Amino acid sequence: MSIQTHDAAVEDNSNQPAESIATGPSRLPIWEVNHCFKCPVVGMCITLAEQKRLLKKLGLLEKSDGPFEMHETLVASLDKENRLSRRIDNLLERKFGKQAAVLFQLDDHSFLATFKEALESGEVEANLWATAVSPDLSLTCRRSVFGDIHMIMHWNGEQLMQFKRKLSRQRQDMEKMQQRIAEFSRQRRDLKREINAHHREKDELKAALAAERREKAQLQQAIPPSPYPGSAAALEPNDPAMLREIDALRQQLDLAKRQIVSYEEKNRKLSLRIEQQHKINRRVREETRNIITEMTAMNRCDKSCPSFDLCRKRILIVGGVTRMETLYRDLIESSNGVFEYHDGYVNKGAKGLETSLKRADMVLCPVNCNSHAACSIVKNLGKKHNKTVHILANASLSAVSQVIWGEDCNTCILN
Template structure:
């Protein structure tokens, strides 16, 4: 129920609600953004299987969204199930909002959640709060409406970054193929040359041994004076063969070193390609999840989007202009985002406080001070804090790190 105020003309104006408001008590204008923002496609399908049947759950994403919205304007099994699910999902936010005792404080807490990307939990906790009057709910509706436009702009930017990443991946594959072909040809040539030199070396060693044995026989015999010139000739030939063997030994070592360098180069290019492919797949998952018909719902399936389960993610370093995009990725993955610029303007004390409160730390090593880097690394090892180092501030590297955090991949140390 709600309080009512009467204007001078006798018109009745709803001002605020007594007690916690239910889903079916919201106006029809609010149901669409609430369902679209607060429920994922996977959650809607599970509710459809539970309340209706498997045939309904296999309908399209848009059909399911419309079905839930149209059936939540009154109290029955579906609306009650959605109400219970949202209360469980956003219990922490409801508790935080429940501590607010005045309308100004309610608006301030709402704005804090919006600024850190927690729009879904903030929307549900605000609209069901007893102090939420009509002007406050209109403010929330307008904010979510404009946020949907910003998400649309972000989708276009994500698609462009994905296109650029795919082009880079194709170029890298071509470069790797050429390098591999060249390396394989070089290795093949070096193998043939090495085999030839080894055969020559074996022949020379055999000849050298024969000459040594012959020299020893001549030395043991009391050869006549006319054999001295032949003996000297054999000694000179032995010295020449020994020098040739030494040259071949050095060449063999050089070819072996070049062969090892070629194999190392091929391995490095292969690892770089694998890293690029992983980052591209992670970015593709976020782009698919962002192509939603209504406020962030996945057009294909939310199963591709990693679930951080409410973890607090701290990003240290990175480009300042990418902070909003990092925040958006963390928000889409059901996480809380915080940032420290790595020592450019933010203080060292603030870094320590953020490290204590974070569940996982992602550090962009291409844009961070030495002091912040070593303080972060030392702190995370001492306190067994999950941390990952990414080589660049690009969105694809950050998306890959988000996927690793959600899947509890071991931390990467540099």
Template sequence: MRKPDPLQLDALVRQAVEGTTALVAAAAPPPRRPPLQGSRRRRLWELDGHAHCPVLGVCLPMRVLRQVLNKALRGAAQADDYELHCGAVAECKARTPVAEAVQRELDHRYGVAVRQATLVKTPEALAAWWDDALRCQDIAGPLWAALTHPRCTPELACRIEGQVHMLQHQAGMAARVDFDRFEALLQENAVLSRELGGAQQRCMRQAADHVRRADELQAQVVSLRAQLIVRDTAIAGLREDLQTLEAAVPGLKSRFELARANQHLIERVHQAERAQLQSQHEVERQRRHAEELAAELQRRPAGRAEPLAGESSSSADDIPARLDDQAVLCVGGRPASVPVYRQLIERTGGRFLHHDGGDEDSVAKLDATLAAADLVICQTGCISHDAYWRVKDHCKRTGKRCVFVESPSGAGLKRALLTLIPVPVGEAGRT
């Protein structure tokens, strides 16, 4: 058989389309075929004229329909999908090679649905089976099995065709909505793609920064390891030198310890010499001061000796100035009397320090003030118990001279100073 020309195939398809259009435009619809009797299924060309369009449109994808037509006509049709569909519908209204090829393809593709439908024996049962199948997502197989079923009445076929027609409208609308949604998703995907590109670039920059920082840290680690190796090597060399010296000079360690102890003793001797020299200077100063006071006492008349003694008991200037370069700490006392305490101690040549005993000043500061003091006067009637025990414990541990005064007054402070300052023998008569 000679292979047909593709142009002839397209002409045949267009003729079929025109014939289908003329049939649709006819006023009177084609008469329905009476339902078959017995159990033989209907063939595709035996269906009503309105059934071929939904059957081919729903049951066969365009790709499969084109393959079937090309195989049946032994050529490649150049028509578009609509023209190809209309031509196939026109060919399937009669028993043609195209109709037989489509029949075989549908039976092969939907054999499972056809076998399930054979279990239905009445039109009512077939209608119920179709309603159940209509709830499923894929109705292509049930549509072909129901329309070709021997118990499918014209009324049931008309209802099935109407339902499929409406489903096609809904599917078209859904496809349009899906297309719009797809367009929106494409735009959103473009925006997200740009954002993703920016994020990827930022991630790449950050990754490069992390790699650079890691390289720098690795270089620092290598440098520190090298320094550690150099140090360990130096330490090992020094240890070897020390072992060599110890082996060459027996008792080197003990000699080094003795030399260090000797250096410490020399420093202590120097400190003792400085203290001794300072004490000699202080004794010499006190001796000269005593000689001056004795000479002044001899120059004064005997009748004025008693008033002078009375003056010494009531004047702060009569206290010998023996507190040069010494810090006197007064703990406690009334705030109004603090200037009097300061004036009295500074007249003796000392440096005045004061702590209120915990009323306003922090008790924790008392330890530092005690450490800076050389002499301590504690007025027990004006301090807290904590401050009292701190003063007593510090003076006991350090050996500092401390006088506890019960009554906070100027006279009590004078007596405390006389207690702290030893009076020379030449001035015993004045005190």
């Protein structure tokens, strides 16, 4: 809804009772303050949730209205006295009236010193409100306060762009890391299959060697004792066919021994490769955790953030990659969230999933790791319990973080 559309909506209605204005001692009402202060007062002194409540109560909030449209409507209403501007004035008086009354008693020098201290601590809202509505501050003092606030807004915009660029680069790095993890996992599966095949072949060779040894023992028992115990030639059988068979068995035995040695060497090399793969996997997991820690460290809210009370929201992930559950948990809990996971299997009923969904503040459902039935159940449960369900194209960490930070931390910085 544009400013022009709202102008008529916020005008006084003669059929509605006038609302009292809770003005403090000797202060200006909000519609009489200098125009340059109206925008920062609305943007910094009224939270996004409070803006929604103000507009919703007066029927001025459209479904398509975003943060900018709400801000535009509120600032436009402050050009004159009307129902919305009086409600804004009452809200700010309730929030900052007592602090402003104390600040009104200070001279310009003391007022600016107090403002600088508040600016350093990040608790500057009451001082900004007092500057806007005070009738006694000098133009020089007001200009100094406005200049600091104006430059902070510019600095925040620059920091936001730098953060977005860095976040984009880190998402690209994370996607490359996930590709490396997938490649390492594939190599590990191939190595495991190869090792299992070698183990089976080794067992077969051992069984063949044992059978040949048993056959050799049977042949030796079948050879008649020599009449000349001291003669080496007497120990050999005289049957040419038996001699050839014994010679063939010896050759097979020698070949089997060489094969066993060869496979033992292959087994040793494969064991070394597996150990190297384990080290690579551990390093990849550590690098992934470091990236998550660095990304989430830049997105921590504090008490100056308008969405601070939302930072402990419960995040439910339905499905996803089960072996990445620890990474999901690190990502969410390091951002001051409460993590909950459901594997998406509903063969035994959806009661457990419904219980988890009812207590969740945000529900994420990747379609590539869930069946159509599970996705449909999650959507229906979301409608039933009035929960917003985010359907993700994939279960990657970047897709999860984009939804979480796209709703919270980006909004925090913008406000």
